[in-house]
Amino acid sequence: MAADGRILVLAASTRALCESARRRHDLWPTAAAAVGRTLTAAALLALPLDPGGSITISIRGDGPLGGVVATADPRGHVRGYAHHPHTDLPPRPDGKLDVGGAVGRRGLVRVARDLGRGQAYTGSAPLVSGEIAEDVTSYLWRSEQVPSLVALGVLVGSGGRVRAAGGLLLQLLPDAPPEAAERLEANVARMAALTSALDQERTPEEIASVVVGDYGLRLTSRQALSFHCGCSRVRLLRALRGLPASERAELRAQPDGVEVTCRFCARRYRFPGEDLPPP
Numbered sequence: 001m002a003a004d005g006r007i008l009v010l011a012a013s014t015r016a017l018c019e020s021a022r023r024r025h026d027l028w029p030t031a032a033a034a035v036g037r038t039l040t041a042a043a044l045l046a047l048p049l050d051p052g053g054s055i056t057i058s059i060r061g062d063g064p065l066g067g068v069v070a071t072a073d074p075r076g077h078v079r080g081y082a083h084h085p086h087t088d089l090p091p092r093p094d095g096k097l098d099v100g101g102a103v104g105r106r107g108l109v110r111v112a113r114d115l116g117r118g119q120a121y122t123g124s125a126p127l128v129s130g131e132i133a134e135d136v137t138s139y140l141w142r143s144e145q146v147p148s149l150v151a152l153g154v155l156v157g158s159g160g161r162v163r164a165a166g167g168l169l170l171q172l173l174p175d176a177p178p179e180a181a182e183r184l185e186a187n188v189a190r191m192a193a194l195t196s197a198l199d200q201e202r203t204p205e206e207i208a209s210v211v212v213g214d215y216g217l218r219l220t221s222r223q224a225l226s227f228h229c230g231c232s233r234v235r236l237l238r239a240l241r242g243l244p245a246s247e248r249a250e251l252r253a254q255p256d257g258v259e260v261t262c263r264f265c266a267r268r269y270r271f272p273g274e275d276l277p278p279p
């Protein structure tokens with residue numbers, strides 16, 4: 001928190017999380033940046049939720065990546081994927097990965113908040129740039145009317161590995177100082193690049209502290225983040241049971257059984273025909 005509890009500040013280093021996603025899905029550099037930014041945004045938005053809640057961000061643009069989906073819960077479990085993981089574009093003139101070009105500039109960002117106990121809330125907003133941070137910021141202002149600032153960054157090193165990644169989310173609570181939005185925005189803009197700060201091993205706390213400046217940062221909680229998917233054989237079988245009877249019959253008739261890949265974590269499950277639900 002900053003400004004005596006009137007500004008919510010969330011900062012994350014997500015290198016390990018993004019590198020885990022890159023390896024699982026064999027993400028090429030531009031796709032790795034797009035997925036990494038979306039995973040980071042989901043992780044940050046999920047942290048203030050009550051236990052049992054979760055958040056899903058779906059970004060669907062008209063670019064070659066097709067779309068990105070990320071889900072996170074307040075325990076720091078995050079998972080996600082891109083429709084076309086083998087997407088890589090030439091870098092932009094400023095040397096940054098062209099995430100906006102991969103996502104596309106026309107489309108929608110959709111956010112579903114599952115508040116637990118069966119309550120859900122879904123909203124959407126048009127994409128602004130496809131660069132993810134701007135799109136999520138615009139969504140928070142337009143659809144949830146929460147004055148927010150979001151910065152996200154993923155640095156892909158040689159060999160395609162994620163070298164640094166992280167994000168910042170600042171939200172002005174109803175009694176926040178009136179000039180805070182402008183001042184924080186200027187501070188975020190001044191902080192040259194989030195990824196270079198993370199690459200220099202600055203901690204999320206240090207970065208948050210620089211950004212809030214005079215408003216004074218007070219650390220209230222800390223949460224480990226990890227790539228975690230709740231999929232299992234039992235869950236997938238339950239999903240297969242929901243298929244139409246004709247499709248179930250077809251699957252059972254496969255002589256070598258079937259292989260099902262979880263979209264979120266790319267884990268593969270093999271089911272012999274007799275294990276599959278009968279039509």
Ligand SMILES: [Zn+2]
Nearest residue numbers: 229231262265
């Ligand atoms: Zn999974």
